[in-house]
Amino acid sequence: MSLLEVKNLTYSYGVGTPFEKKALDNVSVNINAGEFIGVIGHTGSGKSTLMQMLNGLLKPESGQVFLNGNDINAPKNNIRNIRFKVGLVFQYPEHQLFDDTVRKDISFGPRNMGLSEEEIAERVISAAEFVGLKNELLDKSPFELSGGEKRRAAIAGVISMEPDIIIFDEPTAGLDPNGRNYLLERINDYHKTKGKTVILVSHSMEDIAKYAEKVLVLNKGRIEMFDETKKVFSHVEKLDSMGLRVPQITYIMNKLKEYGYDVSGGVLTVEEAYDELKRLLCRKRGEKC
Ligand SMILES: Nc1ncnc2c1ncn2[C@@H]1O[C@H](COP(=O)(O)OP(=O)(O)O)[C@@H](O)[C@H]1O
Ligand SMILES: [Mg+2]
Incomplete structure (x- = not known):
């Protein structure tokens, strides 16, 4: 059994309106524990929609998402608990910082998980350390941080829950090359040292080539390819036809x-x-x- 099983997932936006749009069309994929998956596809191919369905943020129109064999949308499953296991870092995650200190922001997830104060404090310190956020910033307001620091704080807020699967949807958008490389290295470390499953959505074929073990290619809401990185990237012309350049x-x-x-x-x-x-x-x- 795979850690995450996506079965015949279909999703449309604006159902019943003139703007109805099928964003995902019968998508099936299995992801195993400990894999580093890259997700690529032209803008509008359905990447973000699929990512939001993997942690229950969007409900399928039809099809299922199984985590450890459990349908995450089954009424008996508390979707909140799913989100502790499948962490999602959006594009521009710093927009979601809301508390009056960085420490409180990072501890929001672990607190909701019902951990002890002692454990929460430890999680905050280790998550901040993991993303390279200095200790002295923890008691500042998130709004006093620089852009790069805000991004790190927001990511620490997901890492502090220590999810089994962590999804990054274009996490480096808007960062300078140093900030990008640093963040990608930290993401790779999270995968390597903790053995966690990472799903990275990126526009950068270079970044995907460097880090992903397998690549999922979405095209117009369908899965076009899902295979080892080298194999996927050997289909140069096919990728070109989808507007993706190796x-x-x-x-x-x-x-x-x-x-x-x-x-x-x-x-x-x-x-x-x-x-x-x-x-x-x-x-x-x-x-x-
Ligand atoms: N909130 C929304 N309302 C209506 N249509 C949407 C919404 N979000 C995405 N879409 C449409 O769904 C399709 C897939 O979008 P998305 O999953 O964001 O793709 P990607 O992340 O690959 O760029 C696109 O055609 C997009 O315009
Ligand atoms: Mg997107």
């Missing part, structure tokens, strides 16, 4: 291969390309390396 380095390496250079196809990151080219140069010079 990382630039992949194009460059594919071209070199086309021109007859002995490099492998499906190179996804600059680091991999560096290794390939180094190998090629060494061979040409007759050196061992």
Whole structure:
């Protein structure tokens, strides 16, 4: 049994109005514990809609979402408890900061989980540390923080619940390159050190190539592909036809291969390309390396 099973999920906005729009059309997917899943798709392909259905924020029109075999929308299941297990970080999560101190904001989730004061305090400290938020900021108002700090505080508010699955819907939007890299590394650490399942929605094919083990491709509300990252990114033309471009380095390496250079196809990151080219140069010079 998979940790998360999505079965024949369909969802429309504005049902019965002239603006009715089918956002998801018969989507089925299984996600296993401990996976790092990347989600890609053109704007409007249904990524955010699907993410909000995974933690019960949106209810299916038809179909089911099972968490550990339990239908999360079944009347017997308290949806609040589901949200402690499936954490969702929206785009611009800092807009959801609301309390008068950062500490209170981060402790909101753990408090609702009914944890002891002692445990809540520990969770806040470790979540803040995890996202790289300095201790002295905890007693400030969220509104005194910089943009990047606010983002970290908002993410700490989800991490403090220690969800089994954590979903990030375009978490780096609006951050500078340093802020982006830092955040992605922290997300990757969360996955690696705690063994938690991470679902990352991103526009950046580079970021997905670097971190995701599997990639889910949505197109017009349907799943177009769901496979290991290398396999998905080898369908260059298919992705192109959906308005998705594989990382630039992949194009460059594919071209070199086309021109007859002995490099492998499906190179996804600059680091991999560096290794390939180094190998090629060494061979040409007759050196061992
Ligand atoms: N609140 C809403 N009301 C009406 N239509 C919506 C709403 N949210 C999304 N949609 C529509 O549903 C489709 C899927 O949107 P969304 O899930 O946000 O896609 P993505 O996250 O991939 O950009 C789009 O056509 C979008 O316009
Ligand atoms: Mg979206």
